[in-house]
Amino acid sequence: xxxxxxxxxxxxxxxxxxxxxxxxxxxxxxxxxxxxxxxxxxxxxxxxxxxxxxxxxxxxxxxxxxxxxxxxxxxxxxxxxxxxxxxxxxxxxxxxxxxxxxxxxxxxxxxxxxxxxxxxxxxxxxxxxxxxxxxxxxxxxxxxxxxxxxxxxxxxxxxxxxxxxxxxxxxxxxxxxxxxxxxxxxxxxxxxxxxxxxxxxxxxxxxxxxxxxxxxxxxxxxxxxxxxxxxxxxxxxxxxxxxxxxxxxxxxxxxxxxxxxxxxxxxxxxxxxxxxxxxxxxxxxxxxxxxxxxxxxxxxxxxxxxxxxxxxxxxxxxxxxxxxxxxxxxxxxxxxxxxxxxxxxxxxxxxxxxxxxxxxxxxxxxxxxxxxxxxxxxxxxxxxxxxxxxxxxxxxxxxxxxxxxxxxxxxxxxxxxxxxxxxxxxxxxxxxxxxxxxxxxxxxxxxxxxxxxxxxxxxxxxxxxxxxxxxxxxxxxxxxxxxxxxxxxxxxxxxxxxxxxxxxxxxxxxxxxxxxxxxxxxxxxxxxxxxxxxxxxxxxxxxxxxxxxxxxxxxxxxxxxxxxxxxxxxxxxxxxxxxxxxxxxxxxxxxxxxxxxxxxxxxxxxxxxxxxxxxxxxxxxxxxxxxxxxxxx
DNA sequence: CTAGCCCCTG
DNA sequence: CAGGGGCTAG
Numbered sequence: 001x002x003x004x005x006x007x008x009x010x011x012x013x014x015x016x017x018x019x020x021x022x023x024x025x026x027x028x029x030x031x032x033x034x035x036x037x038x039x040x041x042x043x044x045x046x047x048x049x050x051x052x053x054x055x056x057x058x059x060x061x062x063x064x065x066x067x068x069x070x071x072x073x074x075x076x077x078x079x080x081x082x083x084x085x086x087x088x089x090x091x092x093x094x095x096x097x098x099x100x101x102x103x104x105x106x107x108x109x110x111x112x113x114x115x116x117x118x119x120x121x122x123x124x125x126x127x128x129x130x131x132x133x134x135x136x137x138x139x140x141x142x143x144x145x146x147x148x149x150x151x152x153x154x155x156x157x158x159x160x161x162x163x164x165x166x167x168x169x170x171x172x173x174x175x176x177x178x179x180x181x182x183x184x185x186x187x188x189x190x191x192x193x194x195x196x197x198x199x200x201x202x203x204x205x206x207x208x209x210x211x212x213x214x215x216x217x218x219x220x221x222x223x224x225x226x227x228x229x230x231x232x233x234x235x236x237x238x239x240x241x242x243x244x245x246x247x248x249x250x251x252x253x254x255x256x257x258x259x260x261x262x263x264x265x266x267x268x269x270x271x272x273x274x275x276x277x278x279x280x281x282x283x284x285x286x287x288x289x290x291x292x293x294x295x296x297x298x299x300x301x302x303x304x305x306x307x308x309x310x311x312x313x314x315x316x317x318x319x320x321x322x323x324x325x326x327x328x329x330x331x332x333x334x335x336x337x338x339x340x341x342x343x344x345x346x347x348x349x350x351x352x353x354x355x356x357x358x359x360x361x362x363x364x365x366x367x368x369x370x371x372x373x374x375x376x377x378x379x380x381x382x383x384x385x386x387x388x389x390x391x392x393x394x395x396x397x398x399x400x401x402x403x404x405x406x407x408x409x410x411x412x413x414x415x416x417x418x419x420x421x422x423x424x425x426x427x428x429x430x431x432x433x434x435x436x437x438x439x440x441x442x443x444x445x446x447x448x449x450x451x452x453x454x455x456x457x458x459x460x461x462x463x464x465x466x467x468x469x470x471x472x473x474x475x476x477x478x479x480x481x482x483x484x485x486x487x488x489x490x491x492x493x494x495x496x497x498x499x500x501x502x503x504x505x506x507x508x509x510x511x512x513x514x515x516x517x518x519x520x521x522x523x524x525x526x527x528x529x530x531x532x533x534x535x536x537x538x539x540x541x542x543x544x545x546x547x548x549x550x551x552x553x554x555x556x557x558x559x560x561x562x563x564x565x566x567x568x569x570x571x572x573x574x575x576x577x578x579x580x581x582x583x584x585x586x587x588x589x590x591x592x593x594x595x596x597x598x599x600x601x602x603x604x605x606x607x608x609x610x611x612x613x614x615x616x617x618x619x620x621x622x623x624x625x626x627x628x629x630x631x632x633x
Numbered sequence: 634c635t636a637g638c639c640c641c642t643g
Numbered sequence: 644c645a646g647g648g649g650c651t652a653g
Binding site: 638641643 | 644645646647648649650651652653
């Protein structure tokens with residue numbers, strides 16, 4: 001298959017719209033989160049309302065392998081054509097960043113439900129509103145991006161973000177100078193009230209559904225929806241699991257919230273709130289949810305080069321802070337870790353390539369999309385609803401397909417093993433460089449853009465716990481070393497840029513933990529690429545001389561050219577990537593340069609190539625946005 | 634001094 | 644493709 005990448009100026013507008021004024025790494029999923037799921041948009045009532053709505057809706061529309069479909073597509077296929085699996089590629093295109101799934105779409109934008117369901121939902125929501133006394137407000141959640149997004153929208157968004165940024169700073173200070181004890185007390189109270197609210201909600205929820213369908217009991221629409229699914233599993237399982245649900249939900253939520261409160265409280269009081277609690281939770285790697293993934297506690301890949309534990313996992317703008325807190329967190333490791341963060345021993349990316357072989361991402365392959373997409377509350381809840389608390393999260397539809405297919409036991413995450421952790425060292429987080437499954441991500445990256453850090457927000461975060469932190473942790477896998485996949489990607493990037501700056505490299509390898517060594521290795525790769533490139537150019541230029549070509553204009557580079565074949569064989573061996581035309585032009589220019597230089601006998605000068613290099617390095621073009629999010633298989 | 638590039642070698 | 648040396652610009 002030979003899907004062509006769009007021209008480099010055809011990037012989806014996600015970047016254009018979201019481009020931060022800082023060029024630092026910001027993973028697309030986080031950007032998305034910023035607008036689609038702003039934490040700050042959830043009020044007490046609305047978050048639950050959202051969850052319910054989403055959960056119910058998703059139950060209908062979610063296909064296990066197609067969670068990334070637009071809701072429209074999913075709904076359609078869910079009712080009619082279940083064989084839509086075959087259209088994966090086109091779907092993948094449709095789910096480009098701009099056409100993002102609208103799991104959290106506002107009700108108006110959703111598919112029409114049955115009156116029955118709407119009535120039900122209305123009732124539940126009404127109850128929630130009454131309980132919470134808070135209208136559902138989601139101001140920024142529907143900011144889907146599209147190429148047609150006007151400048152106004154963009155500016156509005158910028159303004160919104162800028163506004164948020166401005167809000168944040170003073171609030172930090174306010175709270176850091178405020179009385180820590182008082183704040184903490186307030187916080188704890190809030191969290192507990194939230195907990196109570198949740199319990200009430202669960203009970204009401206149960207009531208509503210059992211009243212509505214006394215005969216069918218708990219065979220609510222979720223199960224009905226499941227019957228429409230193509231999961232091929234018996235509904236009995238769900239039936240039983242759904243019974244468990246109410247109780248388990250209560251227990252787990254309560255436990256998690258309790259844990260969270262305790263941890264936060266403990267932490268805050270021990271630290272004296274030198275930073276606001278929210279910022280500590282977000283900015284340090286300490287507050288990360290860990291998931292005991294497999295039973296092996298031994299490091300699977302002890303041969304991996306291990307930079308010092310103090311190495312930063314990423315180089316976001318908060319690097320300095322991150323590094324300082326990281327070192328601190330290592331020292332602060334006083335508790336016994338019951339659940340060490342273990343990345344599942346998963347087949348390296350490269351080795352799963354054959355099973356998930358796809359044409360090079362035109363936009364985002366499902367795989368990449370999955371990585372870049374946080375688990376939303378609704379998804380977690382839904383999974384819980386569907387499979388019960390003791391199920392395997394590896395079956396989550398947003399998990400990379402490779403995980404499901406190639407390592408069935410790699411994501412064995414019993415519910416009990418999911419726990420809030422307050423202290424996780426970076427070496428734990430990043431140890432298995434090649435593990436492609438559930439990795440950890442530095443939280444500061446996630447939180448910076450969208451967390452309004454204040455005690456009130458901590459409540460919001462805590463009420464989302466453990467899901468919130470769970471979401472953070474499964475977002476992205478940060479690689480410590482460069483994999484063959486990265487090499488392949490780098491080669492493809494070479495079609496666009498021969499002289500990428502280290503900043504560009506960092507931007508386009510967001511899943512790589514950059515350090516000096518990695519950076520220079522990447523640069524070395526491109527140096528090697530150039531070397532091969534120029535050798536070929538010189539070779540073919542001299543060949544042209546030998547062939548008696550007298551006019552440079554007779555020298556062209558087309559896709560049929562031998563030169564192109566040689567280059568393509570080197571950088572695009574699988575030939576599954578459509579080389580941009582621009583590269584052909586650059587190649588032709590380079591060839592001409594060499595030809596002219598040789599014809600002018602400049603090659604007698606030992607540094608005759610330098611002039612050519614100088615020309616060629618100006619011919620770099622932007623690498624398409626798609627490369628930013630793609631780990632390529 | 635460091636980063637980055639080039640060249641050469643294996 | 645990696646290692647290593649030489650060179651240069653900042």
